[in-house]
Amino acid sequence: MKVSICTNRKILLECTLKNFDYQVDTYIGCEHYCYYCYALAQAETDWSKEIHIYKNIVNQLDKEINKITPQTIYMGYYTDPYQPCEAEYKQTQKVLKLFLEKGFSASILTKSDLVLRDIDILKKMNSTAVSVSVAFNDNLTRQLFERNTIDTEKRIKALKQLKEAGIKTGALVCPVIPYITDVVQLINMLEPYTDIIWIYGLGIKDRLGQNWLNIQKILNTQFSDLVKQIKSAIFSKEHVYWKQLRENLLELKSDRKLNLNIHL
Ligand code: SF4
Incomplete structure (x- = not known):
């Protein structure tokens, strides 16, 4: 993986998510290279070969956060x-240390257990949370859709350790791929170690976009017996698959008083 310095650009960006005014992405590009990733459409480099980092993330971000009041930043x-590459480049760890020094907190979303390395920094923040995203129940399927991530069990173990350390935890079941992702099984695995679980279906906006081209290839070659029904559900939120899943999840939520945030 080539890691090169990006041209000057702002690090602290306004965030459109509810409850957050600002976000920071410590890398430009993502080695995880999930084939369904919506950000692939805007990728400036081929993420399987090259990603960018900031020239001096701490100095630049320090100047940018000095203009706002201390708060929780989405990462x-x-x-x-x-x-x-965070194991070597430590861009995220440097940012967290800066946040801590300046009285900021971080709300983190990741697919990796490397976050455990920074537990001691996260524990000292006023209001911090770590969420982990998962979409696959078995490793073989995960490897088809995510080129360079760790398996679901390791992510759940990380959530367990974070929760035991007193950190607020969440999980994102995303993207639910119709007839492939067993959502209820994932919820059962995640629920003991999370304060909240969000559930999002696979959303394809552009049928010519890189993520849909990638997914189509996987479906056609690996799920040829299901491909027709999977495709029909992907492009219609009124499909019986989503209707049934929504009903099942609402029932589960009510029966077991689960903190599920269903976006299907
Ligand atoms: S982890 Fe996967 S989905 Fe998330 S940014 Fe990286 S490539 Fe995209």
């Missing part, structure tokens, strides 16, 4: 803050 919107 992991466009790219994963704990993708494999």
Whole structure:
């Protein structure tokens, strides 16, 4: 993986998510290279070969956050803050240390257990949360759709350790791929270690976009017996698959008093 310095650009960006005014992505590009990733459409480099980092993330971000009041910053919107090269480049860890020094907190979304390395920093923040996203029940299927991530069990173990350390935890079941993702099984695995679980279906906006081209190829070659029904559900939120799943999840939520946030 080539890691090169990007041209000057702002690090602290306004965030469109509810409850957050600002977001920071510590890398431009993501080595995890999930084939369904919506950000692939805007990728400036081929993420399987090259990603960018900022020239001096701490100095630049320090100047940018000095203009706002201390608050919780969202990390992991466009790219994963704990993708494999973070072990060497420590861009995320440097940012967290800066946040702590300046009285800020972080709300992190990742697919990696590397976040455990920074537990001691996260524990000292006023209001921090770590969420982990998962979409596959078995490793073989995960490897088809996610080129460079760790398995679901390791992500759940990380959630367990974070929760035991007193950190607020969440999970994102995303993207639910119709007839492939067993959502209820994932919820059962995640629920003991999470304060909240969000559930999102696979959304394809552009049928010529890189993510849909990637997914189509996987479906055609690996799920040829299901491909017709999977495709019909992907492009219609009124499909019986989603209707049935919504009903099942609402029932589960009510029966077991689960904190599920269903976006299907
Ligand atoms: S981890 Fe997230 S940002 Fe990275 S490739 Fe996968 S979906 Fe995209």
